[in-house]
Amino acid sequence: MTEVLLERPLDGVALLRINRPEAKNALNAEVRRLLAEHMSVLGSDTSVRAVVLTGNSEAFAAGADIKDMAEIGAIELMLRNNHLLWRTIAQCPKPVIAAVNGYAFGGGCELAMHADIIIAGENASFAQPEVKVGIMPGAGGTQRLVRAVGKSRAMWLAMTGQAISGTEAAAMGLAARVVPDDQVLETALDMAKTISRMPPLAIAQIKEVMLAGMDAPLDTALMLERKAFQMLFASRDQKEGMKAFLEKRKPVYEGL
Known part of the structure; x- marks a missing residue:
């Protein structure tokens, strides 16, 4: 086995x-x-x-x-x-x-x-x-x-x-x-x-930025966070998540 x-x-x-x-x-x-x-x-x-x-x-x-x-x-x-x-x-x-x-x-x-x-x-x-x-x-x-x-x-x-x-x-x-x-x-x-059940792109960015930022100077780590935050606004999941919130329904995330 x-x-x-x-x-x-x-x-x-x-x-x-x-x-x-x-x-x-x-x-x-x-x-x-x-x-x-x-x-x-x-x-x-x-x-x-x-x-x-x-x-x-x-x-x-x-x-x-x-x-x-x-x-x-x-x-x-x-x-x-x-x-x-x-x-x-x-x-x-x-x-x-x-x-x-x-x-x-x-x-x-x-x-x-x-x-x-x-x-x-x-x-x-x-x-x-x-x-x-x-x-x-x-x-x-x-x-x-x-x-x-x-x-x-x-x-x-x-x-x-x-x-x-x-x-x-x-x-x-x-x-x-x-x-x-x-x-x-x-x-x-x-x-x-x-x-x-969370948006996969956001989860991946949270993990990547947290791990990379731990050993970086604070200003550098905050820059990494800011860029990742901004990048997520290009995702369909961001649009779906916010639209679902406004429509009071559960979002369906695709990882796109």
Whole structure:
């Protein structure tokens, strides 16, 4: 059975499930390859308007597969070019929601941070424990974590390997919402459904401008926002949305 399952639970919504329950969904080379492959395809699929990424009730993803890493050298690791797979996931133009139950350790925490929105179960467990095995986060953990929770908390988490609950993750700003464990996937799918009914061009521009603007000077980021805002007035969806508002009816967005 494939180690990443693709489902279409709702119109306009794709669901990716990491499927290595025997290894707590640890991210081996095949899982990373399949995630990148699916994200690339879904990113260009006009029928998909939102993607939900999840694992199972025990683990979102319990980190990298240590057995696969223990004896390799620096050059072999470099030649694997794993950063290209992570980049493909990060660059998916569709909104991505991570539905996190159980362990999100190491690469699993980094994978969740590649998503645009994280929905966490109350008893989910987030950690960057790489320091405990002699290394450090290597798939964006130091950079995305500090942007999500600030320098002091990011330093604490990365330097101690301390795990935090879903409730703590939400309080820090790492997760957007925390819900009872049995409601995580339902909440993520409901959010994806809501987003899928929004105008796709506006959603794409919101994601692109927010991500690009985070690391730009404020004046540059505001310019990007202004240009994207203006460009959307050339879309049919803008005309439809405003006309529907004035006519007191639900808009029908085409992504045009």
